[in-house]
Amino acid sequence: MTRTSSSVETEEVGARIAEDLEPGDVVLVSGELGAGKTTLIRGACRALGVTDPVTSPTFTIGHRYRGRMPVSHLDLYRLEGLEGEDPGLLDDYLTDDAVAFVEWPLAVEPMLERVALGVELAHEGGDRRLITINRP
Ligand code: ADP
Ligand code: MG
Numbered sequence: 001m002t003r004t005s006s007s008v009e010t011e012e013v014g015a016r017i018a019e020d021l022e023p024g025d026v027v028l029v030s031g032e033l034g035a036g037k038t039t040l041i042r043g044a045c046r047a048l049g050v051t052d053p054v055t056s057p058t059f060t061i062g063h064r065y066r067g068r069m070p071v072s073h074l075d076l077y078r079l080e081g082l083e084g085e086d087p088g089l090l091d092d093y094l095t096d097d098a099v100a101f102v103e104w105p106l107a108v109e110p111m112l113e114r115v116a117l118g119v120e121l122a123h124e125g126g127d128r129r130l131i132t133i134n135r136p
Helices: 007-019 037-047
Strands: 002-004 026-030 062-066 070-075 099-103 115-123 129-134
Touching (some): 007 037, 007 129, 026 037, 037 070, 037 099, 037 115
Parallel strands (some): 026 099, 026 115, 070 099
Antiparallel strands (some): 002 129
8 A cells, every 4th residue: 555645756656556467467447536546557668668648548449559568558537338339358468578568457347367466546635645565
């Protein structure tokens, strides 16, 4: 459990998480809107050598960045379930050569094979956040 009081500190937590990640690892990132999911992923991406802007995917379910290894960033906020979705929906993102971060993972959690970590962020008033990291 870690507490942060700025987005920079949350990015630093993301960078520390990134140190232990290997290609194929999937990191689930949950928490309410504005809790800092994208911010933490941005810090992780920077540590993985991504130089492109890291922003919330809006018109697609995900982004794919180039770093020291490929990095996928999914945001499944709008995905209510997998019913009626293309079964290969995530295939372009969850590849063996990439580290993947998934915001709002609930709908797909049961079908993810290689979850390395779960990260949960919670508001604690103002700029303070509580970050909990779980290893499945
Ligand atoms: P999410 O992806 O969970 O919706 P974002 O990372 O997009 O959240 O946004 C978090 C917002 O909260 C940003 O505007 C960020 O600057 C602000 N913020 C303030 N304090 C913190 C903190 N301690 N950690 C992360 N973000 C913070
Ligand atoms: Mg986000």
